Amino acid sequence: xxxxxxxxxxxxxxxxxxxxxxxxxxxxxxxxxxxxxxxxxxxxxxxxxxxxxxxxxxxxxxxxxxxxxxxxxxxxxxxxxxxxxxxxxxxxxxxxxxxxxxxxxxxxxxxxxxxxxxxxxxxxxxxxxxxxxxxxxxxxxxxxxxxxxxxxxxxxxxxxxxxxxxxxxxxxxxxxxxxxxxxx
Numbered sequence: 001x002x003x004x005x006x007x008x009x010x011x012x013x014x015x016x017x018x019x020x021x022x023x024x025x026x027x028x029x030x031x032x033x034x035x036x037x038x039x040x041x042x043x044x045x046x047x048x049x050x051x052x053x054x055x056x057x058x059x060x061x062x063x064x065x066x067x068x069x070x071x072x073x074x075x076x077x078x079x080x081x082x083x084x085x086x087x088x089x090x091x092x093x094x095x096x097x098x099x100x101x102x103x104x105x106x107x108x109x110x111x112x113x114x115x116x117x118x119x120x121x122x123x124x125x126x127x128x129x130x131x132x133x134x135x136x137x138x139x140x141x142x143x144x145x146x147x148x149x150x151x152x153x154x155x156x157x158x159x160x161x162x163x164x165x166x167x168x169x170x171x172x173x174x175x176x177x178x179x180x181x182x183x184x
Contacts, residue, residue, distance in 0.1 A: 046103035049146035053176040057144035070107035072100035128164030
């Protein structure tokens with residue numbers, strides 16, 4: 001088993017994935033006997049930054065031989081203050097579900113091209129909370145996601161899904177950063 005962990009560490013380092021070499025060689029942490037990842041959850045919102053996180057997550061899964069869970073959360077919050085009728089609510093949910101299907105299909109395509117098994121899941125609720133619950137319930141070894149790098153008022157008003165996941169998850173989390181937004 002030590003050879004497998006050392007081999008995974010070398011592959012991560014050769015792939016140029018920052019910070020992964022050390023994590024890949026840890027014994028026993030996060031319930032991993034071999035020190036490699038078995039279940040990787042890639043959380044995506046379908047954005048360009050989300051796609052950047054997908055590439056990192058798929059490569060980590062490929063090098064580890066891990067199964068990937070492609071997860072998208074249809075946010076149930078933030079729409080209550082907008083005047084609407086029942087038809088609007090249904091149309092909005094359908095639109096967000098379609099976005100989720102597009103995001104998870106992208107992950108499936110990248111996984112297939114890399115020879116990685118991918119299972120897509122679309123959840124509904126508070127994105128940060130749902131991602132943490134899913135990771136815990138499914139014994140995820142590594143959560144991979146992007147962050148917009150918001151700061152100042154923008155971050156205060158919008159919050160950060162990635163920060164919520166990092167703070168509350170019992171699992172390892174790889175956050176792929178985008179460009180830092182200017183102070184608001």
